[in-house]
Amino acid sequence: MFSKDGKHKDVKTPRICDVIWHNGEFIRWNDARVHVMSHVLHYGSSIFEGIRCYSTKQGPAIFRLREHMQRLLNSAKIYRMDHSWTLDQLCDASVELVQRSDMDQCYIRPILFRSLDEAHPAFGVNPFPNPLACYIGAWDWGKYLGDEAIEQGVDVCVSTWNRLTPNSMPAMAKSGANYMNSQLIKMEALLNGFAEGIALDDRGYVSEGSGENIFLVTGDIVLTPPLSSSILPGITRDSVILICQELGITVKERTIQRAALYVADELFFSGTAAEITPIRSVDRIPVGLGGRGPVTQKIQKAFFEITKGERPAPGNWLTYINEQKTSNNGFAGAAIEAAATTVN
Numbered sequence: 308m309f310s311k312d313g314k315h316k317d318v319k320t321p322r323i324c325d326v327i328w329h330n331g332e333f334i335r336w337n338d339a340r341v342h343v344m345s346h347v348l349h350y351g352s353s354i355f356e357g358i359r360c361y362s363t364k365q366g367p368a369i370f371r372l373r374e375h376m377q378r379l380l381n382s383a384k385i386y387r388m389d390h391s392w393t394l395d396q397l398c399d400a401s402v403e404l405v406q407r408s409d410m411d412q413c414y415i416r417p418i419l420f421r422s423l424d425e426a427h428p429a430f431g432v433n434p435f436p437n438p439l440a441c442y443i444g445a446w447d448w449g450k451y452l453g454d455e456a457i458e459q460g461v462d463v464c465v466s467t468w469n470r471l472t473p474n475s476m477p478a479m480a481k482s483g484a485n486y487m488n489s490q491l492i493k494m495e496a497l498l499n500g501f502a503e504g505i506a507l508d509d510r511g512y513v514s515e516g517s518g519e520n521i522f523l524v525t526g527d528i529v530l531t532p533p534l535s536s537s538i539l540p541g542i543t544r545d546s547v548i549l550i551c552q553e554l555g556i557t558v559k560e561r562t563i564q565r566a567a568l569y570v571a572d573e574l575f576f577s578g579t580a581a582e583i584t585p586i587r588s589v590d591r592i593p594v595g596l597g598g599r600g601p602v603t604q605k606i607q608k609a610f611f612e613i614t615k616g617e618r619p620a621p622g623n624w625l626t627y628i629n630e631q632k633t634s635n636n637g638f639a640g641a642a643i644e645a646a647a648t649t650v651n
């Protein structure tokens with residue numbers, strides 16, 4: 308159940324994969340440690356991804372793996388992280404991680420960050436002397452905004468915090484530092500009794516939630532803010548756009564005014580963690596009839612059927628784990644037995 312005071316975990320974290328991929332090898336969860344003087348802890352120098360692996364009748368399948376890993380590479384490029392990992396290597400590593408766990412569904416978290424060279428430590432803001440470290444972990448994550456949110460919708464507010472400006476912190480990069488802004492938005496929302504906050508951009512137009520893109524339905528048209536509204540180019544957002552096109556629903560990228568949120572027929576969030584979550588009120592003003600609307604439900608249904616492998620996707624969106632080769636990615640993968648373990 309969703310915690311309104313913000314003092315509890317958003318969702319239960321029942322199981323984790325007890326191996327982690329690190330720089331080409333599999334290591335134990337307990338061995339995945341960093342030094343407290345690592346650059347990333349002081350200056351926020353990380354970039355990461357969040358990817359879902361769904362349970363399907365043909366076994367676990369990772370949703371839009373290549374697109375997520377391409378975004379990771381883009382984030383690394385923006386932050387001049389000069390690494391040697393290729394798209395194929397990162398995808399193969401994720402597949403092998405899921406194969407080594409015994410989970411049929413999970414959330415996959417790749418992260419690349421500036422660490423510490425203990426033999427030649429560097430402590431300044433300049434990130435270049437600090438070595439890069441790359442890890443991929445996985446755990447079983449439930450419904451991000453609460454179990455009932457997918458059907459009932461969530462109550463949200465417009466945040467007093469603005470989203471990052473394009474020439475300060477690029478929202479296009481999924482960097483750890485951007486999530487300081489997200490945390491301000493999220494904490495304010497939770498402490499005021501809302502599930503989530505919607506941030507405006509620096510011009511006052513709707514941007515996105517602390518960890519989700521947003522869609523607005525007006526009549527039979529679906530609108531979403533453009534990338535110029537300081538949003539993360541969401542993979543789920545892209546999926547929603549393509550699903551709408553397949554369903555014959557008109558979808559447009561448009562700058563959206565705050566007031567349009569209050570008079571929308573339907574609103575919903577999209578994101579890997581949140582999936583497609585209806586919004587039932589904004590600042591205590593009911594959205595439409597105050598629940599999940601029919602257009603949202605239609606898009607949601609198609610999305611969940613696709614992620615379960617029960618409906619053809621508009622592209623090659625599912626990487627079926629059981630169909631991929633194991634340990635064939637050129638890494639000296641450590642021979643560690645993997646299993647999922649329970650965390651309380």
Ligand SMILES: Cc1ncc(COP(=O)(O)O)c(C=O)c1O
Nearest residue numbers: 518519520539541542543578579
């Ligand atoms: C700030 C923000 N916007 C949007 C999204 C949705 O992106 P995606 O659909 O790729 O998960 C996320 C989640 O990663 C996010 O953190």
